[in-house]
Amino acid sequence: MDDCIFCQIVAKKIPARIVYEDDDLIAFEDIKPQAPVHILIIPREHFPSLNEVPEERKSILGKILLIAREIAREKDIALSGYRIVLNTARDSGQEVFHLHFHLLGGRRMSWPPG
Ligand code: 5GP
Ligand code: ZN
Secondary structure, three states: OOOOHHHHHHOOOOOOOEEEEOOOEEEEEOOOOOOOEEEEEEEOOOOOOHHHOOHHHOHHHHHHHHHHHHHHHHOOOOOOOEEEEOOOOHHHOOOOOOOOEEEEEOOOOOOOOO
16 A cells, blocks of 8 residues: 555654554554644554454454553543544545544543534
């Protein structure tokens, strides 16, 4: 996936401020943070969005959530609160078509989202 910016981050072809990585996942700071803590957590494997994650790869989804929880603890926002966002396809505003979860925290957020 040479034209995918997040695949290039996975391959370390473009830099990112990585906060966590293992054999399946990588987590890094968003380049345009929308909150004091704004981390993106992505699978190393390329899926354009949640819509394309096959049933046999479903374990990656739970793993991402548990790593997000762990990062929230490390960033000291677990108790104050945080939001995990998964934009999917056009109406959500998804801009990068490599599955990614946003972890946002460190400020009070409003509801509903825009
Ligand atoms: P989406 O709207 O697709 O859910 O969110 C994409 C996110 O990726 C945005 O928050 C955007 O700031 C972030 N982003 C886009 N390009 C890059 C990049 O090259 N590096 C990093 N660290 N974040 C990026
Ligand atoms: Zn990709």
